Amino acid sequence: xxxxxxxxxxxxxxxxxGDDADFVAFDDITLEAAPSEFLAVVGPxxxxxxxxxxxxxxxxxxxxxxxxxxxxxxxxxxxxxxYLFQQYAKSLFAWRTVIDNVMFPVESAPRARRGELRxxxxxxxxxxxxxxxxxxxxxxLSGGMQQRVAIARALAADPQVLLLDEPFSAVDALxxxxxxxxxxxxxxxxxxxxxxxxxxxxxxxxxADRIAVLGARPxxxxxxxxxGLPRPRDQFATREDPRFLKLRHHITTTLLTGxxxxxxxx
Ligand code: ADP
Numbered sequence: 001x002x003x004x005x006x007x008x009x010x011x012x013x014x015x016x017x018g019d020d021a022d023f024v025a026f027d028d029i030t031l032e033a034a035p036s037e038f039l040a041v042v043g044p045x046x047x048x049x050x051x052x053x054x055x056x057x058x059x060x061x062x063x064x065x066x067x068x069x070x071x072x073x074x075x076x077x078x079x080x081x082x083y084l085f086q087q088y089a090k091s092l093f094a095w096r097t098v099i100d101n102v103m104f105p106v107e108s109a110p111r112a113r114r115g116e117l118r119x120x121x122x123x124x125x126x127x128x129x130x131x132x133x134x135x136x137x138x139x140x141l142s143g144g145m146q147q148r149v150a151i152a153r154a155l156a157a158d159p160q161v162l163l164l165d166e167p168f169s170a171v172d173a174l175x176x177x178x179x180x181x182x183x184x185x186x187x188x189x190x191x192x193x194x195x196x197x198x199x200x201x202x203x204x205x206x207x208a209d210r211i212a213v214l215g216a217r218p219x220x221x222x223x224x225x226x227x228g229l230p231r232p233r234d235q236f237a238t239r240e241d242p243r244f245l246k247l248r249h250h251i252t253t254t255l256l257t258g259x260x261x262x263x264x265x266x
Contacts (some may be wrong), residue, residue, distance in 0.1 A: 003080065003153045003160040004192040005056055006032030009065035014053055028065070031212050033161070043214030049197035056195060057083045069161070069196045079162035084167045088150040092138040097127065098149050104174040105157035117156075122153040128182060137172060145174035148182070148191035155186065162187075162195040168203070174193050176188060177235050180206060184214035184233060201251045205244055206233060213254055 012025040025048040031192060033039040048231055054060040055067050058077040064151065067074040069081065085091045092101050102121040109117055113257040125131060138146050164183070168176040183218055189192055198204055204211045205213060209226055215222035227247065238244055 001160055002035040003070045004032065004068075005081070005161050005193060005195065006030075006033050006068045007052070007055070007062075007065065007068075008068050010052075010055065010062040010067065011064040012048070012055065012060075012155075013063045014059045031067075031220050031221060031224070032068040033193050033195050035193055036172045037210065038187060038196070038208045039122075039210050039212065040208035041195065041197045041214060041249065042199065042201055042204045042255070043197075043219065044214045046198055047214050047216075048219045049199075049214070050165055053083065053195065053197055057081055059083075075197075079156065081148050081163065082157045082161070083152050083163045084150060086166040086169055088143070088147040088170070090166075091150055092146060092153075094138055097135050097137060097202065098130065098141070101149055102152045102156050104153060116234055119260065121152070121156050125149075127186065128152045134148065143176075144171045144179060145180060147171060150162055151179075151182065151186070154200045155190070157191075159192045161193045161195065164194065164198075166198055167196075169200075176203075181235060185206070185212075188232065201248055201255070202239065202244075205229070205247050205251070206235070206238055211251065213251055256260070 007029050007255055010029045011027050014023040014025060016022045028029045028211060029052070029147055041049055041052060046177070051060065055062055056074070058067070058074045058081065093104070098117070099121060102124060104117065106117045106121070122134060125134060128146050128151050130145060130152065133141065141149070168179045171179065180203060196207060205227055210262045211227060212221055213225065214220070225247065227254065228249070229241060
């Protein structure tokens with residue numbers, strides 16, 4: 001079961017210390033991900049994408065406005081809203097085996113269910129291509145494999161909303177494409193609501209149903225774009241589709257110019 005997650009007129013101000021002025025990270029953002037939708041948020045580094053996701057996860061409260069999950073304001077981390085971090089290496093427990101990392105979200109389940117849950121977690125590892133690696137430690141795996149462990153652990157937590165914070169930015173280009181395809185396949189199977197923040201325009205187009213484009217500081221919502229490319233998507237066919245290229249041109253120009261797609265003449 002997936003859930004609806006929205007930002008309702010959200011602003012975030014970080015209070016300055018000493019002589020530093022207050023810092024307005026966002027101003028008046030209204031945006032909603034429908035149940036089972038894949039929403040991407042793009043914007044330059046430092047524009048506040050992670051801050052937006054932290055508020056969605058209930059890890060930080062907005063200064064004004066509210067985050068709403070299925071009609072209820074988010075005031076603390078809601079169960080079912082799972083955060084997939086960019087720094088997978090830091091989010092995994094180095095002293096636990098791969099299977100014990102994946103088991104972590106279900107550890108408080110009754111003892112009688114442990115066998116069944118362990119089998120399920122082994123299956124999640126197979127789904128992310130890590131069958132046979134259950135008894136390794138994270139540090140014995142490559143970066144891409146570690147992020148796969150983090151994805152399997154997110155699946156074990158039964159996400160209704162999956163928040164993806166630049167989850168592929170620390171791996172090489174080919175691994176990044178493999179992980180994007182993996183996340184798409186899992187999303188198509190499980191149909192959780194997905195919110196991805198990224199500075200990578202192509203990644204956003206490849207994955208998302210809609211893309212929210214954030215603008216210059218204080219960050220506001222510039223535009224929300226329907227991607228409209230057919231699914232299932234393919235790393236080659238989709239990226240070579242003329243509609244993909246047109247969207248890439250439009251969004252990149254918007255980000256570069258701050259002018260809604262119209263490049264100022266030189
Ligand atoms: P992005 O994810 O787009 O790179 P962030 O959300 O990490 O951006 O940060 C947006 C801005 O908010 C940055 O300029 C950052 O320095 C500032 N910021 C983030 N968290 C805090 C905080 N807890 N206190 C003060 N400033 C913060």
